Structure formats: C-alpha cells, structure tokens
Amino acid sequence: MTTPDPVAPVAKASFEAVTKRFGSGDDAVQALEPVTLELAANAFVCLVGPSGCGKSTLLNLLAGFETPTSGRVLMEGRPVTGPDPKRGVVFQQGALFTWMSVEENVAFGPTARGKPAAEAARIAAHYVEMVGLGSFARRYPYELSGGMQQRVGIARALANDPEILLMDEPFAALDAQTRELLQEQIKRIWQETRKTVLWITHSIEEALFLATEVVVMTARPGRIKARYAPTFAQSRDPAVVTSPEFVRMKAEIFGLLREEALTAQRQEEER
C-alpha cells in the first residue's frame, strides 16, 4: 500500500479498478468490469446508464454496504470497510423510519452518534427547515407526499454533516413537476453546502442540470463509457435546460445511452 502523495490533492473518494461479481458458478453475474473513477472534493457526479448496469452497485460499494470482488474503494485515501456517517445515503424510497416523525427521522443520525437530545433536535430543526418542511416537523412519513418524503430523506442524510452524499435515484419515483422543483432545491442546497455528491439517475436532463461531471456507463457488466463536464450546475437559472449547449449534450448522451439500453434489452431477452 502506498501512502497518499502529500502534494497531489487527494480525491474525496475513488474507485481503483473495482470489479464486482455477484453469486458463484454458472449463476454468477459480473456486475462491474474494472471501473476507475475519482470524486473530486465538492464535485457533483452523476452516474447514468441502463438498468442493471451496476450504477447502484458502485454506490453501494462506496456506501460500504458491499465489498468489491477486486480493486479498491477509497475515501480520502483510506479503504472503505463499512458504512460510515461520513458518507450519507439517500435511497429512492422505503428507507424512512415510518414510526418516527419527520423531526425524529432527521435527528436519528446525530442522536445515534451520541449528540445530546437537545442538540440533535436543534440540528434536525435546521435541516428540516432547509428542505422546506418546517411546518411538517411533527408529521409522520405516511402523512406526506412522495416528494416530501424524499426531502425528509435528504434532510436526514444532511443532518450528519457528511462529507459525501450518495443518492440512489432519489427522485425516480416522483412525478415530473415535483422532480423539477426538487432538482432546483437540491442544486441550491449543493451550492450552499458544497458537499461532494454521487448521484444515480436515469434522467439525462437531471444529470446535466445538476452535475459537474456526468459519467455514462455501459450495459452490464458496467464500465465507464464516456464522461462529460457540464457547467450548467453553476447556473441558478432553471431555464438553462433550454440552452443550445444543454440540448446538444443531452442529444449526444441520449445517443450513447440508447445503444447501451438496446444491449441491456438483448441481454434480458437472452436470459
């Protein structure tokens, strides 16, 4: 093992030639071919790719829920050995604690990490306010809309003040209008907090609107097919999505993803 070079800036997190194989023998599925990817500090990296391409596997590896078959997953130069509050995770849905109110959900992280109840409550109130749910703090998740539930999930992850936010298709189950509003909110939150973000999505538009780096993945086994560095994330104008540059990049990625989606479809039919 080498110690990180003190001169070169260490990436916030990195995947070094990571592969992942599920199962064994004839049933084994190669989810990831060697993937090498760095998440620079403050970057907002979006992974896009067809279903089953291993996007979520990459996220689960960095979260510490899975271990790589080969290669290394590093956080600030040190191998990831398991889940850690430095890496907050937001799931698509079904991960809120349904028996806790909004504020209790958000206070869960600080409380679990030993903060006194009063301080945890203060932190929770701050983040509940940040996602615009101040007047719903005492409500329970089942009393909220899908979009509000996702905001609770985001506030809960932020309340631990993590260094990285890992978001697994957080808006996939929401309707288009709600999704657009939440994308604007997430962009504002990212511009305020400058967390490093790894975001998984099916939506090219969402990726271009939010990301400082878009990583396009191939069909299974997942590899990196192309990388883009859009600049639209710096903008505060929702209308940026209609600019010619945005439209051109979107069309290009759309073309790439279409090829991969067709491959993925063939794979499914062959199974």
Place this chain on the structure above:
Amino acid sequence: MSSAAQAALRRSRWLNAGSFLALLAAWFLLTLPLVGGKPLVPPLFLPSPFAVADTFATLLKNGYQGKTLLHHIGISLFRFGVAFAISLVTAVPLGLWMGMNESVKAVLDPPIEITRPMPKLALLPLLIIWFGIGEVSKIVIIVLALFPILSISAMQAVRAVGTRKIQAALALGASRRTIFRRVIFPASLPGIFTGIRVSIGLGVTMLVGAELIATTAGIAFMAMSASDFLLTNVVIVGVLVMAVIGYALDLVARALENRIVHWGGKEG
C-alpha cells in the same frame, strides 16, 4: 376519504346493524309464545331473550353454585391474563432473537414448527397428570398454544424489516444496539401485534377448552356444569359472557394497536 367511500362505509354499517338485529329478531320469534301460547322452540333448547336476561341478573346477584358470576369471570380472566402475559414476555423476545440470529433460529425453529400444527388441547390429559387439575395445567396449556404463534410472528416481523431501513441506519452511524432498539424492534411491532390478535382468539378458545374439564370455577365451567342440570339459561349466559370477553379483548388489542403502531403497514 371520498364521499363514495363514506357512502359505502355508511351502507356497510347499516348492513352490519341490520344483520345483528335480524339474528336478535329470529331469537325472539323462535322463543316467544306468539302463536297458540307455545313458542316454536321449547325453552329447554332455547330460552327466550327475556328469560336469559333474568337469569343473568340472578347470577349477578346470587352467583352460581355459591360463587358469584363475577368470581367465575374473574377466575377465567386471571387464567387467560397470566398465560397471555407469560407467553408474551417469553415468546416475543425469543422470536425477535430468532429473527436476528440465524443460529438461534436453526436451533429453535424445528421444535416450534413441529409442535405448531399439533392440537394443544390433546395434551391436557398429560398436563393434568403432570401438574394436577389446578391452575397450572390450565395456564400451561394456553401458553403452549400461544407460544408458537407469538414467537413465529415476531421472528417473521424481524425478517421482513426492509434492508434499506437497516442500511439507512448503518449509514447514519447507528450501532447494532441502536439499530435493534430504534429500527428493527419498532419496525417489527405491526407484525407482533398481528400475532397478539391471533393469539387472543386462540387463547380464549384454549381457556374454554381447559375449563370444560376438571375444574370448579370459571365461566366455561359454569356453562358446562349448568348443562348437566339442563339449566339452558345459565349455559346461554355463559356462552354470551365468553363471546363478550373474546370480543372485548380483541377490541382492547385493536385499540392498543391503533395507538402504538399508528403507522402500521403504511410505507413512507
């Protein structure tokens, strides 16, 4: 709730009440001397509601075989309560443990699964040899019936807790202890309550079964003993009291369930 759903609910309430009243009316019709001075069914087989109400009042005042009606009810509730409490505090923790730990499950699952389909009442003669005809054999037989239901429902509830909730808690920095106490246990409560409600129904059934044999007090004993003397009124009072007890216990469990697991089954 939409107005259509409200209308449907109102409609089914009316039908509920109507079907109940129809049964009551049938009882009146069959037992009152409406035509020719004699009821359709002789009182020996089915006394009239008025006669049963009279008997109920007499039993309340004078008791049955020297013991008041409340005494008999009390004895029955005591047996049920003790057995239910013992089952709850042993079976639920064990079930939770089985759900958490694969080895514990591997050891305890076979004996529970093998004995589960066996009708526990069949063990009563053996239990009477072992523990005599006192309270112990009756409490043991109820515990034996409730234990598998409560432990298996708790185990299944734990195993059904969503992986994402546990992963979310891990990523938020929770220890194993915290995850059990604040995630797995509360997430299992709806499943545990389902087990509790099933076991209340079965527990009352077992109670009645145990009281029919070799005992001198209890509400089912009262009915059984009255049957020997063809005191149909007393038998019917006994049956109705047992029905009310079963219903009331279920109502209490449901009220507790609605209060404690208010989120029950609803995802968020």
